[in-house]
Amino acid sequence: MKKLCSIVIPVFNEIEGLTAFHTSLITVLDEMNRDVEIIYIDDGSADGTGALLESIASSDGRVIPLFLSRNFGHQAALTAGLDHAKGDVIISMDSDGQHPPAMLAQMIDLIEHGYDIVQTQRIESTTQPFLKRSTSTFFYKIINKISGTYIQPNSADFRAMSRQALDGLRSMPEYHRFLRGMIAWMGYKSIILPYEEPVRTAGVSKYSFGKMVRLASDAVFSFSLVPLYIGLSIGGLFIILALVQMIYVAYLWMAGLDERIVPGWSSLMAVLLIASGIIMILLGFLGVYIGYIFQQVKSRPIYLVKKSPDR
DSSP: OOOOEEEEEEESSOTTTHHHHHHHHHHHHHHHTOOEEEEEEEOSOSSSHHHHHHHHHHHOTTEEEEEESSOOOHHHHHHHHHHHOOOSEEEEOOSSSSSOGGGHHHHHHHHHTTOSEEEEEEOOOTTSOHHHHHHHHHHHHHHHHHSSSOOOTTEEEEEEEEHHHHHHHHTOOOSSOOHHHHHHHHOOOEEEEEEOOOOOSSSOOSOOHHHHHHHHHHHHHHHOOHHHHHHHHHHHHHHHHHHHHHHHHHHHHHTTOGGGOOOOHHHHHHHHHHHHHHHHHHHHHHHHHHHHHHHHHTTOOSOOEEEOTTO
16 A cells, blocks of 8 residues: 655745646656645735645645645744645655755655655755855854754755654644754654755745744754853853952952052943843843743644635
C-alpha cells in the first residue's frame, strides 16, 4: 500500500507565479505516481490568490485550500497546513519557485529509508544581495552560539518529515514559532540535502526586513536566556567596579590623602548614564520575555481558519 504524501504550501499574494508553480508541481507528482494531497494555505492574501486557489482546487481533486481569517505570518500559516496534513510523509515548501519540486522524490525516498527529517540547505549563492547573505550568516552564528540547539545554516522551511516527527512538532504549543529551531530541537534522525536555489518564478519576496527581524527575535528569545545573562553579567561588572572605587576612596581617606579625593562631576555623570543604560537594557530584555509569557498564557490560537473544504 502506498503511503500518502502531504505537500504543505503557505501562500501570500502569489497570484503572479502560483499557476506556473502548481503546473511544475503536478508535473513532478504525476511522474512519481503517488497518493498525494496538496494543502495550500492562503495567509490573508489581498491580490486574488484566494480565488485562484479555489479555481485550482475545482480542477484538481488533490488540492485542499485553507483560507486564514487574516495574515498571521509565514510560520503560523505553515503551522495551519501541518495541522491539517494527513500524510505519512509531509513536505513543506514555498510557492515562489525557489523550492524546486524536482527534489520531492528524493526527499520522500530518504524518509522511507528511515530518516524522520530531511532538511534542505541552500548552497550559498553570490547572486544574493550582500546584506542578506551577511545578516543570514551572522544570525546563524549567533543563534548557534547562544542556544543549546544547533540550527543548520542556510536552511529554510523546505523539508520532509515523517508522521512521527510531525506529531512531535504538533505537541509543541508555542505561540511565537520558529519552526527551524523547534524541529532541530526534537532530535529525530535527520539528514541534510543541499540544493541550488532557483530564481523566483514571479513577484518579490514577502519577507521584508521587519519580518526577518521579528523571526530572528522569536528565535533568540525562544531558544536562549543569554540576553538575560548578558544584562546580569554587565550589572555584576559594574558592581565590581563600584566596589573597587569604594576601596580606593577608603584607602585615600585612611592614608590621609583627602586632598586627592576630588569630586568628578563628569565621571559621575558618565557612570550614572552607563549604569542607567544597562538597567534599561536589562529591563527591556525582561520585558520581552514577560511579553512572550503573557502572549503564551493567553492561549490564543496561532491562526484562525476562515474557510476550508471541511466547512
